Amino acid sequence: MTTHLRPPPATAEPDIDAREPIGLLLRDLRSVPGGLTSREAARRLQAYGPNELPHKGGRQWPLALLRQLVHPLALLLWVAAGLAWFAGTTNLAIAIVGVIILNGLLAFFQEQQAERAVEALGKYLPERSAVLRDGLVAHLESAELVRGDIVLLAEGDRVPADARLIEGTVDVDASMLTGESAPVTRTADAADDADRALDSPVLVFSGTVCVAGSARAVVHATGRRTEIGRIASLSARIGREESPLERQVRRVAWLIAGVAVVVGVGFLPLGVAAGLSWSAAFVFAIGLLVANVPEGLLPTITLALAAGVRSMAKAGALVKRLSAVETLGSTTVICTDKTGTLTQNSMRVEELRGPDGAESAHPRETAAVLARCSTADVAGGSGDPTELALLRFADDHGQNVTTSAREAARKALYPFDPRLKRMSTVDLVDGGLVVAVKGAPEQVLPLCSTELGGAELTADRRARLSALVDSMAGRALRVLAVARRDAPAIPGSRAEAEDGLCLLGFVGLVDPPRPEVADAVADCHSAGITVHVVTGDNGLTAAEIARRVGIGADRVVDGAALARMPEPDLDSVLVGGDEVVFSRAAPEDKLRIADALRDCGEVVAMTGDGVNDAPALRRADIGVAMGVGGTDVAKEAATVVLTDDNFATIVAGVREGRRVFDNVRKFVLYIFAHAVPEVLPFLLFAISGGAIPLPLTVLQILAIDLGTETLPALALGREPAEPGLMARRPRSRREGVVTGRMLLRAWGIMGVLSAVLVLGAYFAVLYAAGWHPGADVSDSSPLHHAYLQATTASFAAIVFCQIGTAFAARTERVSLRAIGLGTNKLLLGGIAFELLFAAALIYLPWLQDVFGTAALPAWVYAVLVPMPVLVWGADELFRLLTRRS
Structure with missing residues (x-):
């Protein structure tokens, strides 16, 4: 295509009716x-x-990239980086900035796929x-x-x-x-x-x-x-909207940011009022900020989604936007195309009926007519799909369907006429001339005077034959009548050739459903997902195909009726509990359906493969395109491309998406549970006016949030699906990542218990060294080493509590025994790393100098070892009680 032409000017062409004479x-x-x-x-x-x-104007990419770097979670990470820099840990600050930039670039490049949807249309x-x-x-x-x-x-x-x-x-x-x-x-x-x-x-x-x-x-x-x-x-004109997960993460991020700022700034005067100097109060405020900022949350979510993308790719679904994994899991309605999605997009002969309505007892006679009365090339695959299907049927019944044999015997051809809706040939067969005819029953039947066997076609017989045709059409079959007659000479005209025919029977063709679709639809129903069919095809055909694969097809709405339907009526049709077939749907119709479903609070997945599907694929919460039979336009507009064009892969995607979202909740729970034991020591320090020294340092909190916490959190992102995952209803669009139940488990049960255990270990070490409230623990005091051991005990206690929290977070409601203690090998490895990392901070001299730690007395480990069981046991008891209630 040329590139030297000027772009279209603003001059508008006058409207013209292309359908006038x-x-x-x-x-x-x-x-x-x-x-x-x-x-x-x-x-x-x-x-x-x-x-x-039309080509969309170029984007101002620096601004687009900048937007990815000021996402709320990114802002939180900037705060963490600034605090790390302020605390003197330059390498840690640089690492956090690297995470921010990496995530921003990833999101930026994912966003560019929307730009290519329109460009792909040019290939047509x-x-x-x-x-x-x-x-x-x-x-x-x-x-x-x-x-x-x-x-x-x-x-x-x-x-x-x-x-x-x-x-x-x-x-x-x-x-x-x-x-x-x-x-x-x-x-x-x-x-x-x-x-x-x-x-x-x-x-x-x-x-x-x-x-x-x-x-x-x-x-x-x-x-x-x-x-x-x-x-x-x-x-x-259709922009990409945030996914449910993106919206929820944004809300969580602002919630965390607000809490961190309010707590940090609000408690600054409290520390001064309690007797702290302004410098000490400032250190206290920084500690609260760091304790409330989950520095590892954004990379953990990103990596969990990336793992979901890899899993879906193995199942045959290429995900072009990370958050689409979770969106598919929250889907409540699938709007699917018919042709090529539910069906194989290849016609085949389904039925052959004789004039008596029974299965034809003479298929070879019909097959012989179909082999001759054709212009398609079955060997080369060229021609109308219906013609090719008829030739394959003739070949299966022993007829020679090669183009050379057909042309050698042909004496006259009357090609298909759309007004007459039939086609005829005159061929030399066994030394005699035979007229072969096929076409629409309403056009061929009036030309027949007899039926196979010689019986005359009376008015009563014709009425019964018409009823037979209607019955076949009602089963979504495309029905063709097949007839023939012997001719003494080559006819002089088409009318002469097609007069006085003998009816052989009726051929019913169908574009068959994909064999795996029925099971996939059943899985959708068990998962509480409604399936609507939105197609440009005939309504009767689409409804029958829908019923064959298990879609309710309780109602058929054609494009004309949809255009006349007011918005309230459309809403009631879509959310009334029935599964609907929308036939003869134009691109605007698909957009309207997607908009109506979204306005009704549904999470919509729209499948499609054609150019006409592109706007709706963009507008839906998630667009699913067919990778093999789909157009480039559909693939570019969609967020998920099925490499095998298999509807069942959508169900696998739903399962994977649900698992990913559950796992996001699990590691958010895991991270939130540690906020209480990290914040409470600073509050105790402030309330006591400094009489109780800080039980935990800022650098130790950073070591927890970006060190010991990270690998177990990532491992929870790979947690296997809980039992019954696909037997529950989809969650509401308004249901957030963070729920009241999660906060109760994170803060009210595991968080409070962990904080008590952490402070218990801290005071146990201090009191064992002879400390009392208000005693000096500065660098020059005799208690300074005991104070370092005490803060180290606090740090170690949080690590041990993390182990219990990790096992508790593996399930939402079922017991740990139901999923198996060792089924997540990555978590076991993450816990092993966590312990090694903590041991390095506690015992390596150069890390002791950086993080203010000291080697622990042996007796402290007797206090630490039961902590994981206590934390996990408390949550296990809570889940047991809520399961029973």
Whole structure:
């Protein structure tokens, strides 16, 4: 595609009805059947711009990156870095800044994927097109097309712009716009009585593909004014919203920041009032700030989500935004496409019925007609999918379906006519001429005088045959009638060839469901997830496919009815408890459905594979695109791409997302539980007016938050799923990461108990050395070494309490025995590292100097060892009591 053309100017093209009579349309477009002149085309290109899709203006990336560096959790980490720098631990401060920058860059690059969704639409425009200019055929770059150009379309061509046929007939694969799996026929002189432009039999649209036939068409819309351009504009206007987890983490971050600032600043006067000097009170305030800032929370969440991304990739789902893992886990409604998502996007013969309604006893006769009456090439895979399915059926019944054999026997061909809805051939078979006919039953039945076996078709028989056709159509089958007759000579006309036929039976075709979808839908239902079908296909077909895979399909709403439906009625349909099939859905319809569900408080996952799905994929909480059969546009617009196009992978993603969110809660609980034993010593110091020396130093708190705490927290992010994970209802959109129950466990049970144990160890060491309140523990005092041992005991006690907290945090409600003590090997390794890290801080001389620690007396470990069991046991008892209640 050219890049030297000017961008589209602001000049607006006048509105024109592309469906008006050809003569009037050419007049309004100021064009003629021979095409525009080169000079006029150049003028229009200058006035109205090239045939290109809209491109979003370049982002100011420094500002976009800066936004990622001032996220609330990032601000907390900046505070932690500043405090670490102030405390003199330069290396620690640099490490925290590195974490901030790494997370910011990761989020920034993830955000860029939204920009590529619109750009991918450009791949659906052909680079060059055959155009009539100055009365001659010219092959021009498609970007140079303008309104009024006459384009030539042939089999295999991609339509370069929205156009009205003025001559010829083509079969068009429009699935990327309409969602229908079967190609549609467009012919220049068809009667246009369609309800919407997409279904017009005389219009073709940019980006669709001609699979058969040839035609001439006049361009009536280019670039952003085409149907695909309108979709591009819809996609460009839809920004990415925060995921539920991002919103909740932001709230938690501001909550933590507020608490830290209020506690730190608010208790500063308390320390002075209690007798502390301003410098000591300032140290006290810094300690409270550090104790309330969970420096490891952001990297822990990021790494937990990254682990979820890796797990989902192994299951066949590529996640393009980390938070999408959790969003999928909180999904309450899945809006799925039909073609290629629930189905295999390949037609096959499902039923063959004889005129008596029973399974045909003479399939070979029908298969022979289908083998001859075709123009598709089953070996090369070219042709209409329905034709190919019929040829495969004929091949399965022993017929020669090669193109060479068919052409050698053919004496006449009457191709498929969209108005007559049938096709006929005259072939030489065993020395005699045979007419073979297939087509719509309502068109073929009136031409039949007898049925297989020789019985005459009476009025009563015709009524029963019509009822049979209706019955097959009611099962979502595409029904074709098959007939034949012997001919003494080559007929002189189509009408003569198709007269006095013998009805062989009816063929029912279906685009079959994927075999694994039914189990996946059942899993969705057990997880409390509602599944709606939103498709551009026929409502009866979609409803039957939905029922086959277990989707309720309690109600079918077509596009016209949806357009007339007021918002309150749509809301009641969507959240009324029924599963709904929305058929003939336009891109705006999918957007409207996604918006309505979100307004009703649902978390929406929208699946799709076509260009027409892109806006809705962007608008939904999570867009899920098909990686194999999906378009590049859908893949770019989506946040999750299924590499195997398997609906069941969505369910695996839901399970993984729920597990990830549960694990986020587990390590938030784990981190929060240590705030109380870290804060309470500073309050005791302040309230006592300094009579009780600080039981814990700022650097020791940092060593806990960024050292001993980190690996166990990360290990909790890899915790296996709890029993019954997929048997519970999805959580509410308003339900946060932090709940009252979590705070009760973290602060009220494990936090308070840990604080009591920590202070007990601290005072035990001090009193054993002869300390009393108000005694001097400064560097020059005899009690200074005992004071170092006492703060070290506080530090070690928090570490030992962390072990109990880690095991308690592994489950939300069930007992630890239900999941197994050693099922999380990473946690065991993290605890081992935690103990080694603590031992290094306590016993290595150079670390003793940095963190103010000292080797502990042996008897202290007798106090420390029971602490994990006590902390875990208290929470285990709480969970036992709440399970019983």
